[in-house]
Amino acid sequence: MFLFLDRIVLGMALLRLLSSSIEFSAAMLMLYFNRVETAFKINSLLALVGPTVLLTTTSLGLVGLAGKVSPCSMAIILLGVALIFIGVNRM
Template identity: 70%
Template sequence: MLFMFDKIVFLMAFCRFLSSTIEFSAALLMLRFNSVETAFKINAALALVGPTVMLTVTSLGLVGLAGKISFSGMVFVLLGIGFIFYGVNRI
């Protein structure tokens, strides 16, 4: 049985699989080195992965929705993303 996926959906899922692989590998490295200092450094490096993947997947989703939702709907989606980053940076 052959599955046909939308290209955008496939890329979104691939980005999430890649992200989870990076996160899982980082967890294994933390256990391997068995050091709080090293685990902290690895965790700091992971701080770049989460937002980057979120922006990439969201951008891909917006590209996929570009012709399907209204301009005002797109503005609200972008505002929501902006609020997420604003809220995270206010902490």
């Protein structure tokens, strides 16, 4: 299927697969316990997973782009990531 996989892209994809399996497992646990209180606790734990995966995959992507993107463009990308986190924290 794939002849050549970039290590950075593979790492990013594997992190996203890990994240999706954690999310799916959490959804199954919510259905299994069938209680709002327990589902709320599980959902609260997932709030830690999302930003961690976002930061890690973004960092991997930036490492992969480091030699290919100008410093100005890199600063704009980092500013965009920072604005995402500022926007999420202000909700």
